[in-house]
Amino acid sequence: MTYKDNEHPEWTDRLSDFLDGGLDPETHAAFEAHLGECGSCRGVLEGLDEVRRRAAALGPIEPTRDLWAGIAATIRAPAAGAAEGATVIALPTAERARPDIGSRRSHRVSLSSMQLVAASLVLVVGSSLATLTLRSQSPTSTPPVAATGSEGVIMPAGTAAPPPADLALELSSLEQALAEARGVLDPNTVRILERNLSVIEQAIEDSHRALMQDPENAFLAEHLDRVYHRKLEYLREAARVVESAD
Amino acid sequence: MRTRLLSIGLLGIVTFPLPAQTNPRAEHAEHPGASFTTMLGARHMSTMVDTLVELRPGDRVVLENLTGQISVGSWDRNELEIRGADDGVPIMVRRSGSTVRVVRDDRKGRRHALDARIRMPASHDLRVSGSLDLWIEGLSGSIDVDNVSGDIWIADADGQVSVRTIEGEIDVVRSRGGVTASSQSDDVRLRDVRGPVDAHSGSGDVQLMEIVSARVRAETQDGDITFSGTIDDGGDYGFFVHDGDAEVAIPADANARVEVSTFDGEFISDFPVVLQRFTGGREFAFTVGAPRARITIQVFDGEIHLQRR
Numbered sequence: 185m186t187y188k189d190n191e192h193p194e195w196t197d198r199l200s201d202f203l204d205g206g207l208d209p210e211t212h213a214a215f216e217a218h219l220g221e222c223g224s225c226r227g228v229l230e231g232l233d234e235v236r237r238r239a240a241a242l243g244p245i246e247p248t249r250d251l252w253a254g255i256a257a258t259i260r261a262p263a264a265g266a267a268e269g270a271t272v273i274a275l276p277t278a279e280r281a282r283p284d285i286g287s288r289r290s291h292r293v294s295l296s297s298m299q300l301v302a303a304s305l306v307l308v309v310g311s312s313l314a315t316l317t318l319r320s321q322s323p324t325s326t327p328p329v330a331a332t333g334s335e336g337v338i339m340p341a342g343t344a345a346p347p348p349a350d351l352a353l354e355l356s357s358l359e360q361a362l363a364e365a366r367g368v369l370d371p372n373t374v375r376i377l378e379r380n381l382s383v384i385e386q387a388i389e390d391s392h393r394a395l396m397q398d399p400e401n402a403f404l405a406e407h408l409d410r411v412y413h414r415k416l417e418y419l420r421e422a423a424r425v426v427e428s429a430d
Numbered sequence: 431m432r433t434r435l436l437s438i439g440l441l442g443i444v445t446f447p448l449p450a451q452t453n454p455r456a457e458h459a460e461h462p463g464a465s466f467t468t469m470l471g472a473r474h475m476s477t478m479v480d481t482l483v484e485l486r487p488g489d490r491v492v493l494e495n496l497t498g499q500i501s502v503g504s505w506d507r508n509e510l511e512i513r514g515a516d517d518g519v520p521i522m523v524r525r526s527g528s529t530v531r532v533v534r535d536d537r538k539g540r541r542h543a544l545d546a547r548i549r550m551p552a553s554h555d556l557r558v559s560g561s562l563d564l565w566i567e568g569l570s571g572s573i574d575v576d577n578v579s580g581d582i583w584i585a586d587a588d589g590q591v592s593v594r595t596i597e598g599e600i601d602v603v604r605s606r607g608g609v610t611a612s613s614q615s616d617d618v619r620l621r622d623v624r625g626p627v628d629a630h631s632g633s634g635d636v637q638l639m640e641i642v643s644a645r646v647r648a649e650t651q652d653g654d655i656t657f658s659g660t661i662d663d664g665g666d667y668g669f670f671v672h673d674g675d676a677e678v679a680i681p682a683d684a685n686a687r688v689e690v691s692t693f694d695g696e697f698i699s700d701f702p703v704v705l706q707r708f709t710g711g712r713e714f715a716f717t718v719g720a721p722r723a724r725i726t727i728q729v730f731d732g733e734i735h736l737q738r739r
Contacts, residue, residue, distance in 0.1 A: 376579065376597045380614040383633045387651045387672040390730065394693050403691040403713050407730055410670065414651065418614060418632065425578050425596060428495055428559065 192218070196228050203233065347412050355412075358419035365426040377422050384418060387411045479546070483510040483523050483530060490571075491550055494533040496560035498543035504552035504568040514546025555589070563598075572607070581616075590625070599634070608643070617653070635674075650674055654732075658739060661686050663722040671729040678727060679737040685719035688736065691728040700738040 195218055201207050202215050219226050347355050366374055391408035398404060485491070485508050493500065498516075505511070510530060512521070521544065524531045534544070550556070555571040558564060561578035570588035577595035583602075584591055590607040593600055599616040602609050608625025611618045614632035622640040629636045633652040641659030648655045649670040656677045657669060661684040669676045680686070687706075690697055691713040703716045718736075727734050 373578065373596075376615065380596065380632050383615075383652050387730075390672065394730070401693075403728065404693060407670075407672070407691075407693075407728065410649075411651070411672065414630075414632075414649070421594060421596065421612075421614070424576065428578070 192222060192225055195222070195225050199229055202229070347415075348409060351412055351416055355416055355419065358416070358423055362419065362422055362426065369426065373425065377425070380418065381415075381422075384411060384415045388415065478515050479521060480513045481511070481523065483512075484508060485510050485530060485551060485554060486528065488528050488554075490529050490555040490557065492529055492531045493548070493556070493558040493560070494531055496532070496534060496544055496558070497562050499545045499563040500548060500558070501546075501565040502548045502550065502556060502558075502567070502569070504570075505549045506551075507549075508551055509549075511549040512546055513548075514544060516544045516546070552588075660684075661723045661725070665723040666726075667723065668726040669728070670726075671732055673731050674729070675733040675735070676727050676729050677735045677737060678725065679739045680718070680725070682738045683719065684723070685721070686723040686725045687715060687717050687721035688725045688727070689713075689715045690734060691726075692730070692732075692734060694731045695729045695733055697734045697736075699736040701736060 195215060198207060198211070198215065202212065205212075207215060219229065346352070362377070369377075388408065388411050391404060391411055395401065395404040395408055487508075491510060493502075500514075510523075510532075512523075512532065519534050522531075522533050524533065532548075544562075550569075552568055552570045554569075555574075556566070556569060557574040557576075558566075559576040561580055563580040564575060564577065564582045566573055566575075566583070566587070567585045569586075572589040573584060573587055573591045573593070575582055575584075575593040575595070577593070577598060579597040580595065581598045582593055582595060582600045584593065584600075584605065585603045587602070587605045588607055590610075591602055591605050592610040593602070594612045595614070595616075597615045598613060600611045600613050600618045601621075602611060602619070602623060603621045605620070605623045606625060608627065609620055609623050610626075610628040611620065612630040613634060615634060616631065617634040617637065618629045618631045619635075619637040620627060620629060620639070620641065621637075623638070624642045626645040627638060627641055627643050628647045629638060630648070631650040631653050634650065635653040636648045636650050636655045638646065638648055638655075638657045638659065641657065643659065644662040644665040646657065646659065646665075646667045647670075648657065648668070651672045652674060653671075654674040654677070655669050655671055656679075657667075658679040661667065661680050663685060665686075667678075667686075669678055693712065695712070701718050706715050706717060727736070
């Protein structure tokens with residue numbers, strides 16, 4: 185998003201006060217007269233009004249804990265060194281940021297034309313993070329996957345996520361080979377293999393559950409795919425161990 | 431091929447120092463063997479072995495399916511020297527073309543431990559497989575290790591290093607030819623490494639310190655990633671964590687586009703952040719300096735800290 189119209193900063197700097205009724209009557213009247221003549225300032229005003237309306241419609245959405253402090257700081261004071269016209273969101277720097285919900289609710293935003301742009305972005309960010317927060321509230325951790333002691337199986341229990349089609353066949357084949365090789369492997373080796381495999385299965389299960397919550401999340405899809413490939417590499421490595429034990 | 435054995439005799443108890451970081455071992459003598467196929471040791475317990483095998487330029491040394499504790503160092507002679515104590519299972523040294531293979535000769539398939547020190551010309555390639563604690567130092571050829579269980583320590587390697595272990599820690603220091611390292615269940619630590627880096631741990635930490643590389647990839651399913659190194663123009667740096675933290679320390683004057691993704695994590699930056707992409711969820715991108723390199727940090731559940739070095 186960009187905002188280039190800054191032809192009359194003497195007026196656009198007062199947009200918030202104008203909308204909030206904070207201008208003295210004489211200045212308010214002069215501003216109205218200017219708006220009647222200046223289309224660009226009217227556009228800025230309409231943009232700000234849209235932001236306000238959308239913000240009101242959001243309701244009490246809480247930002248996520250790690251980004252909000254920086255965003256709020258940006259609203260209070262533009263980020264140092266920000267290029268003119270850039271959309272700048274300063275994330276927390278050295279210190280871990282925590283939500284400042286109270287101050288956000290009571291924060292009275294006085295926007296310059298540049299800050300208006302930032303506010304628009306904040307709105308988008310706020311919406312997205314609010315969604316994220318809801319998603320993240322669902323537990324992703326699951327009870328530890330216990331390595332089974334069942335005969336002939338080197339697989340942790342409880343695997344629910346199906347593998348990608350292009351990996352399924354090889355994964356199945358390797359798992360079967362490992363299961364059949366259980367009897368020839370040293371018990372300690374079996375223990376190690378099962379334990380490591382359970383870690384991967386846990387990661388798969390976590391990722392799968394997260395993806396179920398957020399099916400459109402490209403990161404989660406990529407993450408799950410990566411973990412599956414890691415499982416495949418691990419099973420190949422385990423198969424080499426089996427071969428060397430033969 | 432000329433194969434010769436040094437015969438020191440039963441009175442020839444030899445003590446040799448190992449690197450300070452290695453496991454202390456001492457008191458080794460030798461055992462005579464055959465010529466083309468050299469048999470080390472005999473069928474009784476704790477046999478002392480000591481042998482020399484001539485190597486030709488371009489020979490590759492393969493230590494195959496060994497267990498125990500082995501240190502490998504370099505010297506300025508065109509010979510492969512093996513000194514140590516085995517447990518009575520003969521060791522065979524075989525040549526096949528340009529490959530000189532050191533194997534155990536246990537026809538019953540049992541695993542037996544070998545404590546040995548090996549010296550070889552620095553420039554020859556080395557491959558090791560088995561289940562052992564391994565120390566390798568001062569080689570300039572490639573090093574390829576495929577281990578089941580045991581710690582691996584590699585230092586001063588000028589060639590490409592590739593090391594995998596199912597269980598055991600991996601340490602690589604002062605490597606100049608790039609490193610690929612994977613431990614399924616323990617920590618992987620790389621320090622003072624140049625060249626491409628690909629480090630993985632299944633359930634341990636990945637520590638990459640003093641890295642000078644244009645390509646770095648680090649991944650752990652259950653552990654933390656720590657990186658400190660340079661960011662080259664045109665470089666590609668990826669850090670992937672499932673359950674753990676990622677601490678990435680880059681120079682203050684680094685130039686890179688940083689892409690961050692997390693599902694349930696936090697992001698902390700020592701650098702000012704100008705968002706360039708925010709796709710929803712918890713993915714965003716920004717640029718530190720100019721976008722000349724790419725840094726990707728993905729943490730499913732954990733904290734991301736982008737630090738100034």
